[in-house]
Amino acid sequence: MNIDFTPEDEAFRDEVRGFIAANLPPECADSPALGVMTDKSVVKRWHKTLYEKGWAAPAWPEEYGGTGWNATQRFIFNEEIAKANAPRLMPFGLTMVGPVIYTFGNAEQKSRHLQGILSGDVWWCQGYSEPGAGSDLASLKTMAVRDGDHYVVNGQKIWTSYAHEADWIFCLVRTEQSAKRQEGISFLLIDMRTPGIEVRPIISIAGLHHLNEVFFTDVKVPVQNLIGEENKGWTYAKYLLVHERTSIGGVPESKKKAAHIRAIARAERNADGGALMDDPAFQRKLAEIEVKLTSLEYMNLRILADAAAGKAVGPQSSLLKIVGSEVQQALGELAVEAVGYYIEPFEQGVLPGGVNARGIGPAHAWNVWADYGYGRAASIYGGSNEIQHDVIAKAILNL
């Protein structure tokens, strides 16, 4: 067993760090935000910067524009990105539909879509969940009926992040009413400008708009936009779900948050006027979370090492999801405790992203509540933690 980073890894880290330092837009680096939301133009600019360097899609095969880095290098890259407070690139193209297209798409689809995803010029959103199909995704009802050289799509998607800013949506649609529900589902790419698509906002607990409902009324989609075979969409969707699941624990983001909380605790006072960081009760809470985070990180590294050795990432990703969301939420709670009264002021809607812009109280407290509220979603999205527990019981413990 050797878990040290090699000198080559460290040199790589220096290179990444140097590039970020030289190129990250200052409004990102200086932002006190815990990363609730970043303005689209800033994300696009940063995406373009990485794209021009050739680093937009480290996990992609080199022939489609990937970097050829190994798993360790990708981990280092993600860690440095998080440390620098760089905005996360939108995952819907780069880590979701992109890999599906280069794995299952035909030559025409690859040449049409991959470049726009890589450069960040084309934004995607994900049309999976429906009002009646959340945890039970296979019960989805949005219909696509074949009519000559196109499908006619009718139905509704929900929880569609950034649909209001997306150019395209990748959708799971029902193309056949079969006995086994998973078998009548197809994977369609739909241009958001197609007539018959309506996007309605869902305002979240933090008062932000990034979620939407998307309604389809007689939307005509060319059959060329079908990925792979008709009625095999569930296979591609499952591939997507396990693909890149190694990052679902959110280790770099949580490490960044923990560092942010340490900074808060050095600045905030406890009841006796001493630094909060010197308060043993606070130290104990932070230490407990950091231990859990460290074990998560090592588990993540172990899975990465397995992946690098060619082993598939299986149901362990459910463990990463559960522990990762628990750590993230525990950090959110601790930040709330650390800023005390200053979680309470909440001014909204001035800065991009609309989070506590006027900033009452110290800057480090501005986004703590929004982050706490938003963080409640971590145990719900991407398969709720209750569902993840079921997966562990079934697929790991054979219960």
Add this chain to the structure above:
Amino acid sequence: MEFALSEEQRMLQDSVRRFLEQNAPLDKVRLAAGNTHTVQRSLWAGASEMGIPGMLIPEDFGGMGLGFLDAAIVYEMIGRHVAPLPFLGTAVMAPLALMLAGSEAQQEKWLPRIAAGEILAGVAVTEKIGIREDAGVKARNGTLTGKSLFVIDWAEADLYIVADSDHGLHLVLPDAKGLSRRALNTIDKTRSVGELVFDQVAAEPLPRSSADAVARVIDAGRVMLAADTLGAGQMMIEKAVAYAGERKQFGRVIGSFQAVKHLCAEMAAALEPSRSLVWYAAHALDEVPGDAHLMACHAKSHLSEVGRFVARTATEVHGGMGFTDLLGLHYWFKRIGFDRQLLGGPELVRLEAARLQGWAA
């Protein structure tokens, strides 16, 4: 031994519940939340007709002369409905300050008007709990100078009760020269707080002020916040249970899955025992002075933790819906979050309790 609400108390609670069900449904809360710093006058008038502002005020001053347990069960109902009512400052903390520390003349002047629902009273005591930044108020030669943050029931107050840094309590009128006021928008849009900045503001001291009087006003506030969280938490549990009984996945209601069933049961198991704690803490304010301060700390810190657990778990049971403005569950989530920090977060209050018992230096 009788550890239960009396018949009268149950009737009081039922009548407040019915009043709020009719007059403060979610759509009204939503409208009010868009104007946090505007008092909902018709709702307050209705509450006043029921005698709510004068609950604690002696009958001689036009009140109902009831106790803190009565006030707690009323605030529990107000929390249950996340109702935008200026109860905490106007009906509890300000009258208590006047009763404990005011002169007879001050009591005669103000208490009947509070009891009748004619005037609203804000309370500025936050600096007695944890001094932040440059906040704090100094009294000198009949004037106040300094800053008070998170003033309870700040909006449209007709008078403010202000604590200075030496255990003095003062009456300040909102139009006093040298007083500037700033509304503070917070996570909880159902209750108004704000900031008061004093520049040699003429203030009328409450002559019987003492450290003990200030502490009792804060204790009462803490027990009320615990009761508010209790009511809000109870409603969140009921909403989660109802949702789990309606929402279907995999061809069954999600409440039939043990994972979801247990989430609901855990909430109930956490909240119900804490109801007894709130009742006893309120009862102690009335009847057991030796226990009152410690119990107020316990109720405040424990309900903060239980409330957070319930708020998180009920949101989880609602899945994505719990996360939306559409359903409005966040009003309860945020109300509980606000209760947690106001008048001292649980970490600080627990330390206070440990010191009170001689466990900590």
